[in-house]
Amino acid sequence: MTHDPGASKASTQASANLHQQCRDLLSEVDEFQDLLRRTLRNPQLVEVRQFRSSVNSELRMVEKLIENARAEGAGTGGLGGEEVEEAEKRLLHVLRSSNLPFHQAVWGVVRSSCVGLVTLGRRVYWDDGNDARSRNMPPPKDKNGKKVTGKDKRKSVLVDVVADDGEEWVKVSTMSESRLLFEMAEKGWERDSEDEFSDGEKAPRTVLRNFDDEDSDEEDELELIKLARGLRKAADATLVRYRHPRLRIVLPKIEEGNVPGIDEIVNEMRSYGVEVQCRNSLRESQQNPGLDALLPRPFKRFTPSLNVDCTLLLAAVSDLSHVKDIPVCPGYHRAVVRQIEGEKHMPLLPAELWPAMRNRELLCTSDAAARMLEIVNTIGTDTEKTRTKILMGKPPYDQLDQESLIEEFQKTSDHSVPNEWKLPIKVSDAQPAIDAAKARKTLPPVAYEVSESLSDINHSVFMYGWATGITTISSNRTIDKQIENTIEKKRNGDRDLEGPNVWVCDTARSLVGKEKNRKE
Known part of the structure; x- marks a missing residue:
């Protein structure tokens, strides 16, 4: 029996097509991964490695089949037509059984x-x-x-x-x-x-x-x-x-x-x-x-006004957030060294905080402002104290408009401060808003249990955001998860029950002086 060259041509064409389709899909996935590396502080937040690995396995399988087919083709001189035909059928079957169409x-x-x-x-x-x-x-x-x-x-x-x-x-x-x-x-x-x-x-x-x-x-x-x-x-x-x-x-x-x-x-x-x-x-x-x-959209549920936690107020004024190439001193705690290295890779303010805050009214509770001022006045550098005064609209900057405050803040930062950053941050008294929400019963019953488990400052910040319906931004993931766990334990089948709208910034910034001379 003579060998049908049409079958051989079909398998050759099928393997070539599959090989090219694998490469095309890998190219798109690689392009997306490159976009993640260029735009995200932590590219691993979007997990596509396993998918890429699966596609790459298909590519390796096709390449191996092509290699084997060439080797067998070189040695088919002594084979009969039926044997060659059967080998071609097996190859076509394997190619048609590829998982690539599913991945595509x-x-x-x-x-x-x-x-x-x-x-x-x-x-x-x-x-x-x-x-x-x-x-x-x-x-x-x-x-x-x-x-x-x-x-x-x-x-x-x-x-x-x-x-x-x-x-x-x-x-x-x-x-x-x-x-x-x-x-x-x-x-x-x-x-x-x-x-x-x-x-x-x-x-x-x-x-x-x-x-x-x-x-x-x-x-x-x-x-x-x-x-x-x-x-x-x-x-x-x-x-x-x-x-x-x-x-x-x-x-x-x-x-x-x-x-x-x-x-x-x-x-x-x-x-x-x-x-x-x-x-x-x-x-x-x-x-x-x-x-x-396909990039993450962390700000999609943000309200027009943001309630800024003390942790991010400090990050907004820290020398670590504004001074490029800070030398690592022997007295710095390991956490500060990690933050310095993190800034070199992806600066927090330009990459994350300023995009989050841009064009939104910025508020903080009086407790958060007081705590932030206490920390800055105790261990802050001169530039950190200056930035704090500008950020909060304190004398001698209390009479300046937003544009002038941005100009003054720019003098203290190595980064380009966005004009859309709405300074100064306005300070609000949290307790009247919380009491009013309780009186109107706009907060669910579980809010009382949540509030009892919070420290004074966390009660002020997180309950204020919940009571007013304003997005709270913070780097305090522990408190956010604590609130969420309390609510889930008390859900009792209520599918509509929701807690405060909180956005957690995965990266915090200490003041430079905060960790100096501390033992590990």
Whole structure:
């Protein structure tokens, strides 16, 4: 039997196409990672490394197949036509079984319909015996770097895309219509369209499913139904800033409106509170925004006015935030040395705080202002004291307008101070606002328990922001998590219960003198 050169040509073309598609996808992912490195203080906040690794594995697989095919081609002189033909078929089968189309579909959904990307690929759990709401985080690792988890993988779902800064979960399924129809027939999903009640109404179809019974065997459930149900359970066990994630399943190979049975499956999926997008709706909503749209959007819930915590007031005046190339002295604490090194990599004010504050009215409570002034007057340098007076509009700067205050502040900083920075910071008395909110009962009952656990200054800052509905900005993550945990323990099934709107800056800045001559 003679060898068919057409088959060889098909495998060669398929491998070349797959190889180029892998490289194209990797190029886009690399471009995005480069954008993260250039724009974010911590590029690891957006996790795409595992996704890239998976695509790269596909590339290596294709390259190995191409290499093997060339080697085999050089040695086929003694092989019969049937053997060569069989080898070509195996190669084509492997190429067509590649996971690259799935990765392309995921990336296509990300590029066309997602903002604020958090991660590509995350397993999330429900009911693992602990507090699921605060724990859908990367698992801990042992001393060998291996993940340590006692969670039951059967009570989990793999989310392909976490977007909108954690508030949206997206799952992509490349199941085809023919595969879905086969599974429906295999598992007894039938439409009783010919059955009617005596009054002429159609009888409801009987569906093989047992997802009301937690302990039952789920083998008869359709894959897509199990997927929607699992997403719902995991989302109900997870809160992102007091809210459950929105859910979306994308089915790029399924057309809605063609097959009634498939439409019923789609509607069943939607009954779990999941948005389902089929191929026709994807075409209608397709966009191609730039990669910038995928960057985190930390300020999206900011109010027009911001309540500034003492920690960030100090960061705004610290020499560490304004003086480039501060020499590292032997007496500096390790934390200050880390902050100096951090400033060299990505300065806090230009990269994070000024963009957060820009064009917004800045407020602070009288307690926060008093504490900040106490610290600066005790250990601040002369320039830190000057910046504090300008920032707070203290004499001799109390009669200056915003433009003049910016000019004076610029004299003390090596960075370009934005003209949109609204100085001075206005000081407010927190307690009257808190008392008024309690009197009007605009705060939930749990607010009383929250307030009792806070120190005087934290009570002033965080309760003031909550009472007035103003975003509080702080670097005090410990207090923010303490408030969140208290609220979650007292939620009692209230899905609408929310705590204060707090934005936490991951990086703080000490005053230079704060850590001098302190022992480690």
